[in-house]
Amino acid sequence: MTLLGMSIPTVTRVALPLAVDKTLSYRVPPSLAEACAPGCRVLVPLGKGRKVGVVVGLAREPRQDLREILNVLDPRPLLDEELLEFTRWVAEYYFAPWGQVLQAALPLALRLKVKRHLLLLPPGREVLEHPFSNPPARVRRVLDRLASSGNLSEAQMKRRLPEAGRRLLEDLAERGWIAIVEETRIPSHRAVGEPWVSARAGGASHATFGPRQNRALELLRGAADAIRLKELLKASGVTRNSIRTMAQKGAVALEWRASGTAWGKTLAPSIESALEPTAAQDEALAAVSAALARGGFQPFLLEGVTGSGKTEVYLRAAEAVRARGQATLYLVPEIGLTPLLAGRLEARFGSGMTILHSGLPDRERWEALRGIREGKPWLVLGTRSAVFAPLPRLGLIVVDEEQDPSYYQAESPRYHARDAALVRAQRLGIVAVLGSATPSLEAVAACRRGKFRRLVLPSRVRDRPLPDVALVDMREEFRATGSQSLLSRELAGAIQRLKDAGDQGLLLLNRRGYATFLLCRSCGTTLKCSSCSIALTYHRTTNRLLCHYCNRSRRPPSACPDCKSQHLHLGGAGTQRVEETVRSLDPSLRIGRMDRDAVKGKGHSRLLEQFVHRELDLLVGTQMLAKGHDFPGVTLVGVLSADALLSLPDFRAGERTYQLLTQVAGRAGRGDRPGRVIIQAFATDHPALVAAATHRPEVFYERELRLRRIMAYPPWVALLQVRVESREAGRAERHASRLAGRLRALARRRFEVLGPSPSPLSRLKGVYRWQILLKGPSRRALADGVREVLKAPEDSQGLYRIVVEPDPRSLL
Ligand SMILES: [Zn+2]
Ligand SMILES: [Zn+2]
Structure with a gap:
């Protein structure tokens, strides 16, 4: 483009996945001008290196001093305007760098892999071969390696020669003996896939095959569609080779299917096929359908006890959306919930769905994103980060278990997926359905203010009764028995009867490890983590004391580090100790433990599958147990130390306790047999416990809403937390005081400034933490105040860090 004879180059704004909160300008060379569009990825120079970023804007500016972009990586934008603007909103609202939010939306796309190749140059060869040169031994070894193997990558060299x-x-x-050549690799649109197997009619007979092959055949014949080869091998125990043999004999067919567009057939039983909806389900569905037909933004809160059939309402609404040629985004809080749900969806709807979560292998996840961008699936099931799924024709967003803390990402970029989902739905003008058995106070208040429409499913499907809940007062138990046993007589008895009745049970204790503290009986010292202000937990399986915040661990000392006394006592119970206690109660019980130590990676779904298939009688675990699983065989749920959660210094402690207890109690009696729940606690009269035990949510909600109003906490006011972190205690405090002073000068009547005070977790990973809390009626006023104070960037010289958290989920 020319103006008055001068050429004006195109300049592009690029967001890079960096901790810096600004976009950078680059010049677009004429050869790339046509391809460079907002939402495309570009390769740009940054400092001495290169980075992948996203084009967020274009302009024509007479600037010649800028560096040029090196390449445009996408033929068509990866993000459309809606998603680009939505990610910008998230970045601004949550005080997060836009580039980091884009990276959360396109997890792999912004990752640049640099591979360094090493080449031996002629001068290097000369050094090696010249009789009089005498290089140091390790130099000779490096050159020797290159001479014998030719081209090596830096990583290969490091593996062979660690020095x-x-x-x-x-x-x-630098000496010119070798050359280092950099090769950059960027995730590209390459198709990936894997083999699937199906049975072929009229193939070879059973007699030809061994028992494992026959088992595989039975599984295949029982399945409606093909099964992933990987899954079949696991389920039947056959080898890849025997499947190949079976294919050669015509008994099975192997085909290659692209991954990402469908999920593997999970072999879990489909628990609830499409039932006739209940009257309440019908009513809820009619309200949602009417809103869909009307068009426009409409949020709903679907409130229903566990087992009341909320999923059925979501699925029928999603079908209605599909019929309109649009897609549904279905968010669940945990990856662990996706396999069973995915199996159920697959059994019911067949294909056209995509699963999206951070646990997927890189290439599958990339492929899933690509398919979504192309508008292939009509349903995307995913966890937190799927709120950014690049669906082109989104018609409905479902957020199941909206109260779940997992929807909040506590690390940068911080965001709350439920709240962000509501904003996305509002910007798009579509329907959002939040569902819960134990809604957040925010959702309840939004219904009362008329912002959300409330839909209620009052009873369980097939009119299964709610479980009978008993509260056991452990103070009285101690008085009566004179011993501090982990299990009350009632709970111990119920566990012992489990096996005879052929039932299954769940035992919840929300603390992992064996003992939660190591106490010196002589001087009263509790062993703390050397870099966090928190007691260490003893893990018997590894015989180590572990910090649950920074993961640092040490051997248990034989004597008190303070007074050298040897009277050390392991106090407090964790899941490992509960498992041990139950084993001694009935050694024949088959027990599984589900907590973060026991289930890493795929262990979680394996444990769930074992339990569903009745290969285990009892699962002991942390709150992982409480989340939405459907276990028809469970008739007993026990909760130990139910009031431990209440003692957290957090205004949501009561809410969390009520929600956790109700959720886990809801796991009992979902099959045909009635359930029984036994909750052990010291403060048995706390409304959170009473409400959960009596199935009377209003006992809790009414009081809690009133309490929050008196204390001026959300949902009645907005909160914003500013935390100053530093390795020096004094610096964190001083800077926090300075900030608080400036905020107070600015606040006038618009908001209140509390603090600074040391965070309840005052030291974490060696970093001291001081916090300031802003409270006020308007979110915007709080955010504007903080922006104003932080506007003039001061050079922290890396000595401190400021973390701004709007709507903080925890005040720890
Ligand atoms: Zn001591
Ligand atoms: Zn620690």
Whole structure:
């Protein structure tokens, strides 16, 4: 473009996945001008290196001093305007760098892999071969390696010769003996897939095959569609080779299917096929359908006890959306919930769905994103970050278990997926359905203010009764028995009867490990983590004391580090100790433990599958147990130390306790047999416990809403937390005081400034934490105040860090 004879180059704004809160300008060379569009990824120079970023804007500016973009990586934008603007909103609202939010939306797309290749140059070869040159031994070894194997990557060299560090290699490159060639690799649109197997009619007979092969055949014949080869191998125990043999004999067919567009057939039983909806389900569905037909933004809160059939309402609404040629985004709080739900959806609807969560292998996740962008699926099931799924024709967003804390991402970029989902729905003008058995106070208040429409499913499907809940007062138990046993007589008895009745049980204790503290009986010292202000937990399986906040661990000392006394006592019970206690109660019980230590990676779904298939009688675990699983065989749920959660210094402690207890109690009696719940606690009269035990939510909600109003806490006011973190205690405090002073000068009557005070978790990973809390009627006023105070960027010289958290989920 020319103006008055001068050419004005195109300039592009690029958001990069960095901790810096600004976008950078680059010049677009004429050769790339056509391809460079907002929402496309570009490769740009940054400092001495290169980075992948997203084009967020274009302009024509007479600037020549900028660096040029190196390449445009997408033929068509990966993000459309709606998603680009939505990610910008999230970045601004949550005080997060836009580039980091984009990285959360496109997890792999902004990752640049640099592979460094090493080449031996002629001068290097000369050094190696010249009789009089005498290089140091390790230099000779490096050159020797390159001479014998030709081209090696830096990583390969490091594996073969650990001494060949970056310094040494760069030194050799400077001398001109070797060359280091960088190759960058960016995730691209390559199709991935895997083999699937199905049975073929009229193939070879059973007699030809061994028992495992026959088992595989039975599984295949029982399935409605093909099964992933990987799953079949696991389920039947056959080898890849025997499947190949079976294919050669015509008994099975192998086909290659692209992944990402469908999920594997989980072999879990489909628990609830499409039932006739209840009257309440019908009513809820009619309200949602009417809103869909009307068009426009309409949020609903679907409130129903566990087992009341909320999922059925979501699925029928999603079908209605599909019929309109649009897609549904279905958010669930945990990856662990996706396999069973995915299996159920697959059994009911067949194909056209995509699963999206951070646990997927990189390439599958990339492929899933690509398919979503192309508008292939009509339903995307995902966890937190799926709120950014690039669906082109979104018609409905479902957020199941909206109260779940997992929807909040506590690390940068911080965001709350439920709240962000509501904003996305509002911007798009579509329907949002939040569902819960134990709604958040925010959702309840939004219904009362008329912002959300409330839909209620009052009873369980098939009129199964709610479980009978008993509260056991452990103070009285101690008085009566004179011993501090982990299990009350009532709970112990119920566990012992479990096996005879052929039933299953769940035992919840929300603390992992064996003992929750190590106490010196002589001087009263509790062993704390050396870098956090928190007691260490003893893990018997590894015989180590572990910090649950920073993961640092140490051997248990034989004597008190303070007074050298040897009277050390392991106090407090964790899941490992409960497991041990139950084992001693009935050694024949098959027990599984589900907590973060026991289930890493795929262990979680394996444990769930074992339990569903009745290979276990009892699961002991942390709150992981409480989340939405459908276990028809469970008739007993026990909760130990139910009031431990109440003692957290957090205004949501009561809410969390009520929700957790109700959720876990709801796991009992979902099949044909009635359920029984036994809750052990010291403060048995707390409304959160009473409400959960009596199935009277109003006991809790009414009081809690009143309490929050008196104390001026959400949902009645907005909160914003500013935390100052530093490795020096004094610096964190001083800077927090300075900030608080400036905020107070600015606040006038618009908001209240509390603090600064040390965070309840005053030291974490060696970092001291001071916090300031802003409270006020308007979210915007709080955010504007903080922006104003932080506007003039001061150079912290890396000595402190300021973290701004709007709507903080926890005040720890
Ligand atoms: Zn001591
Ligand atoms: Zn620690």
